[in-house]
Amino acid sequence: MNILNFIAINIIGEPAILFGIVALIGLLLLKKSFPDILMGVVKTIIGYFILVIGCAPLQEACTPIGVWINGLLGVKGITPQNWIIMSATTAKYGSEVGLTVLVAFIINLILARITKLKYVALTGQILVIWASFAVGVLGGYEGVSTFQIVLFAGLFCGIYNWLAVAVSHYFMKKSGRMTDEFGLYVTEITGIALTSWLAPLVGDKDKRSDNIEVPESLEWIRDTTVSVSIVAMIIWSIIGIIAGKEAVEALSGGQNWIIFLLFLGFKFGAGLTVVLYGVRMMLAEIVPAFKGIATKMIPGAIPGLDYPTVFQFAPTAVFIGFIANLIGGIIASFVMVGIGMKTVILPAVWMNFWTGGMLGVFADAYGGKRGNVVMNLILGFLTPFGWALAYPLSGFLMTTNATADYTDTSTIGYLYELIAKFVFGK
Template sequence: MIQNLFVSIVQTPALLVGLLAVLGLILQHKKTTQVIQGGIKTFAGFLILTGGAGILVNSLDPFAKMFQFSLGVQGVVPSNEAVVAIALVDYGSVTAMIMFVGMLVNIALARFTKFKYIFLTGQAMLYVSCLTAVILVSAGFGNGLFTILLGGLFEGTLLTVTPALCQPFMRVITGGDTVAMGHTGNIGYALAGWCGKWFGNKEHSTEDINVPKSMSFLRDSTVSITIVMAIVYVILALMTGQQFVEENLSKGTNYIIYAIVQAGTFAAGFAVVLQGVRMILAEIVPAFQGIAMKLVPNSKPALDVPIIFPYAPNAVLLGFFVSFIVGTLSMFGMVALGTVVIIPGVVGHFFCGAAAAIYGNAKGGRRGAIIGAAVNSLLISWLPLFILPVLGNLSLASSTFADTDYLIPGIILGNIGALGETALLVGIIGFTVLVCLASKLMKEPEKA
């Protein structure tokens, strides 16, 4: 029962972060009314954010179905939620315990190293735990205590160091150093940021697009997103055909009207996400100062990817389209090469493509946003081919992991595991030692 309670809390990011806000305010000796207010507003803000993300995902579902039907392709669809749901049937208990140990390792490393990031995205923690459990068990480790401790060490170390890779760009994006990125696309985002810095031009930001006075209404993100997405949805609906849409998706509603409504729903979800982000930032950052001062000095909360969407809404749309186009071209490349076909997951390309573009834009402007989103898309399009062989029986599923922080560490860990249990043990312990040594040698944070 206690295990189930813990898993339920961690799987509910709104509750987890709300409780941490309460803890932070208590540590600052705030009044009871302030503690209650801060906790509830943080809790509600996360529910608003996740509710908005849910609206976005639901509006993208028919997009994916129309796309797949219109092209007539079959293959593996990267979806973290789907593959974890399958894996938890056999790996549920060990996954939960790895997640618990991973949280403790994350807190310990944040306390005693210079990587001061507390990873707070509950579902991402669960998914990384599940991936780790699958690879360790497939490599020959059982479901016992040793697997749990080793898996927790790997997960906690990974979730401590990946926000650090992104933080130089987070300082530019947010204009401060109070919040970090707590998502499982961090490796790809950091790479997108570096590509933007190397090959882009910061002088031409995605957010500096000149709009004539007669078209000034397009400066409103809700309006511009609705118009752009309506054009895309209508074109896709026309490609798919009236019969399929009305019989399988719209329940009889005219297919063009249905497409327009889905575009508006997408924009509405985006607006809800922005409101949730504002509430969270207003409450969690001040509350987290209590934890930073008392428990983990100078620590920063690492939060889910939509936290950066308000800073560059134009880059969000640009990144989605670039990422999805590159993913589609990659799919055709796989068909030509005769490999397993990785069908572009619309949700993954939206969230990861959007974030990669924001990171690329931070130091490379519009060109950096395009390059960053394209590079990240290539990673999440082609790397699933290389992780499938290390997932044991799970490789037979019609879905697989989608983000770079599952794919790259998973491929490395799985291939080390192929060398035997001893190699995997040495590899994971060596990874943690390497991170600790890097912290010792690291200078004060520098701006990107």
């Protein structure tokens, strides 16, 4: 049991190790030379860690916004935070989570091998987070055995993980503006599908975010690092000023509050730049290596990768999508307070970035910059209501005062909760 948990959590659930192993197996199957194998594996792992390093300044820039907005709301709401529910669930149901990850991964591999849908989910941390959600829901029911939890949650996650990559790859390929070499495993297939279907109705795919015509004096706008940093600096400053000097100084660490606000924008721009560099480095190695697995073990297999792997296709759309998604989420929180809902979901600023940025790329490909803004505003607003609806059925997770913050938690996750209640409820 301990060995299986170790494999599930520390190998399958650790992206750097999982990607490195995938690169190693693929390059071995391609019969590459030792130097090529060594460079491919090391660059894959380093590319991932560069991506992670870029996430730190992004999170540093996003966190204060959530604190200030929550202060303005003046309520104690539910925190949308995957890491909280994962930590709490693995602490109490560690064996069940580990076995669920392993069972789900095996089911995914079998389905990819025997069906025409050759998709394999490889985003390690999301494999663990989604399994934690599935296990945590069942943990709220009395008398449910470890075997029942692992079987029920493992089957759900295995099928879902397989189909999630298939859906994302379908819309990536169909867009003609991304790639068909890989898909996404991001548990956001509801948002991806709705965005891809509806963005053409509300936007114009020929008027893309990265193709904005500007005069020569504003040519700097075309540089993603510069434009994103400056716009972020302006937006952060506005929110900080609304929150007030005292609220900003509480997080500034003694730095002048105005300078602190300005630097947050630059941190965001720097973080996004590093993430994009890490993504390109990792993909340059992992995608060719995965073809070895696709050729020998699962013919035609396509990997499902993480959010930022699509950021490269429309960097400006990432930032626009984030801001629109965040605004939608903020409005939703204020509306929940205004209408007196029992469950109030606080703004999920960190997830607004990942979800909004990723959906921004899809919306931009299918509906241009207007489609990006409209779809992210709508989904950013509606998704928290889905989380509020799902929260009372989230079992053990209710003890954490947090909810999983994926788009699919509010749709497919809610359906899973209803089925679990029907099967295990008394």
